[in-house]
Amino acid sequence: MVIADMNPVPHEAARNACHLCAPLGAGMAFAGVANTLPYLHGGQGCATYIRRYTISHFREPVDIASSSFGENATVFGGKGNLFKGLNNVIKQYHPAMIGVASTCLAETIGEDVAAQIKEFYLQSDGWCPELIFAPTPSYVGSHYDGFHRAVFATVTALARAGEKKQNINILPNMISPADIRYLREMCSDFSLEATILPDYSETLDGGSWAEYHRIPEGGTLLYDIRRMGQSAATIEFNNFLEPEVSAGNYLAKTFGVTNHRIGIPVGVAAVDEFMKLLEQYSRISIPAKYIKERGRLLDSYVDGHKYVFGKRALVFGDVDFAVSIAAFLAEIGMIPIICTAGKERNLPELIKPHMQKALEFHIFEGTDFVAMGEIADKLKPDIIIGSGKGYPLARRLQVPLIRLNFPIHDRLGGTRLRCLGYGGTQELFDRVVNGLLEKQQDDSSIGHAYL
Numbered sequence: 001m002v003i004a005d006m007n008p009v010p011h012e013a014a015r016n017a018c019h020l021c022a023p024l025g026a027g028m029a030f031a032g033v034a035n036t037l038p039y040l041h042g043g044q045g046c047a048t049y050i051r052r053y054t055i056s057h058f059r060e061p062v063d064i065a066s067s068s069f070g071e072n073a074t075v076f077g078g079k080g081n082l083f084k085g086l087n088n089v090i091k092q093y094h095p096a097m098i099g100v101a102s103t104c105l106a107e108t109i110g111e112d113v114a115a116q117i118k119e120f121y122l123q124s125d126g127w128c129p130e131l132i133f134a135p136t137p138s139y140v141g142s143h144y145d146g147f148h149r150a151v152f153a154t155v156t157a158l159a160r161a162g163e164k165k166q167n168i169n170i171l172p173n174m175i176s177p178a179d180i181r182y183l184r185e186m187c188s189d190f191s192l193e194a195t196i197l198p199d200y201s202e203t204l205d206g207g208s209w210a211e212y213h214r215i216p217e218g219g220t221l222l223y224d225i226r227r228m229g230q231s232a233a234t235i236e237f238n239n240f241l242e243p244e245v246s247a248g249n250y251l252a253k254t255f256g257v258t259n260h261r262i263g264i265p266v267g268v269a270a271v272d273e274f275m276k277l278l279e280q281y282s283r284i285s286i287p288a289k290y291i292k293e294r295g296r297l298l299d300s301y302v303d304g305h306k307y308v309f310g311k312r313a314l315v316f317g318d319v320d321f322a323v324s325i326a327a328f329l330a331e332i333g334m335i336p337i338i339c340t341a342g343k344e345r346n347l348p349e350l351i352k353p354h355m356q357k358a359l360e361f362h363i364f365e366g367t368d369f370v371a372m373g374e375i376a377d378k379l380k381p382d383i384i385i386g387s388g389k390g391y392p393l394a395r396r397l398q399v400p401l402i403r404l405n406f407p408i409h410d411r412l413g414g415t416r417l418r419c420l421g422y423g424g425t426q427e428l429f430d431r432v433v434n435g436l437l438e439k440q441q442d443d444s445s446i447g448h449a450y451l
């Protein structure tokens with residue numbers, strides 16, 4: 001096992017950032033709660049950028065409200081704008097919850113948004129929706145931090161104690177709507193009642209409408225979030241989130257709900273671990289359907305081994321995604337070159353338990369696309385796995401890009417890409433093998449039709 005000892009050229013600022021902004025992650029998480037409108041406290045431009053980014057990936061209408069700071073709010077404070085904005089949203093959308101995330105501007109001028117929201121509650125005459133605040137200054141975090149802060153804020157504000165139930169909580173991280181749907185299917189096949197938070201599988205990937213809905217249907221019910229403190233256990237698909245902002249950790253400490261932190265279940269070993277938990281809490285043996293899926297997956301590993309063994313794959317994205325995919329790559333005999341975006345976490349030590357199957361791996365933290373290019377020039381990956389934003393690098397290196405995760409703006413169907421469970425791993429494995437085969441075919445002067 002080898003960890004790369006070379007570092008990209010040191011630099012002071014991100015030159016082509018790979019991570020996205022924190023309120024964007026928060027907006028995505030809030031969009032996965034039923035009848036909820038994400039709201040950004042700050043300037044109009046942040047909401048426009050985030051809406052554009054989200055809409056281009058999900059290909060759905062996405063409303064995000066904004067306090068719309070002008071010069072006055074920037075100099076004298078944005079409380080007036082916040083109150084006016086919240087009143088407008090309540091009047092026009094009738095939401096059950098408004099998820100407020102702060103932008104860089106609001107944080108920089110020192111807005112006490114939590115106190116302002118409390119004041120809004122007190123002065124509101126009559127009914128007021130749940131107002132949840134997630135502090136998300138983008139200069140100290142990325143979309144990953146914003147997403148988890150929104151989940152944490154929602155759970156800490158709403159979860160209540162009560163009589164213990166048999167159901168479980170699943171905090172699935174930033175996975176695709178198709179992966180969330182598959183997750184629900186798995187829980188249902190185990191006859192296990194699960195609260196999945198957030199669940200944007202319908203709100204951000206629904207069917208077509210005959211008439212416009214202000215807030216799309218779907219999402220985790222507030223009723224279920226309130227009961228999360230009464231569940232038998234929580235399963236969090238993250239290994240690297242700081243414990244102080246982990247909702248699973250909070251539920252364990254406050255209500256005694258056992259918390260299991262596992263990575264995103266991609267690859268046979270990781271999915272086996274997840275399946276064991278579903279068996280444990282449902283008291284039902286793994287259904288035959290999944291044993292067959294697992295068997296087919298292992299069979300395809302054998303069939304595809306000669307095409308992938310020893311090949312180098314550069315995987316980039318937020319830390320949980322990149323390390324979970326890297327563990328799968330190690331499982332199939334590939335050499336992962338892991339480039340994480342966002343803040344540094346001393347990963348070389350932390351990821352060792354996840355890389356036990358790796359013949360060799362390389363890890364670089366806090367990378368941008370320029371650093372990634374420098375790493376790629378030295379380590380010569382055969383394939384890249386990550387969001388659509390990796391396309392310019394893949395094009396320059398003339399290697400396949402396996403699009404996964406968020407955002408994918410240059411292809412249709414980013415919401416339907418899967419990697420979770422045996423079924424999702426199967427799809428990912430086939431895409432990786434076929435990407436390598438296609439490259440081999442394209443590079444050949446003969447154009448083999450039999451590989």
Ligand code: SF4
Binds near residue numbers: 021046102
């Ligand atoms: S100013 Fe901050 S919050 Fe607004 S879009 Fe830029 S990074 Fe995001």
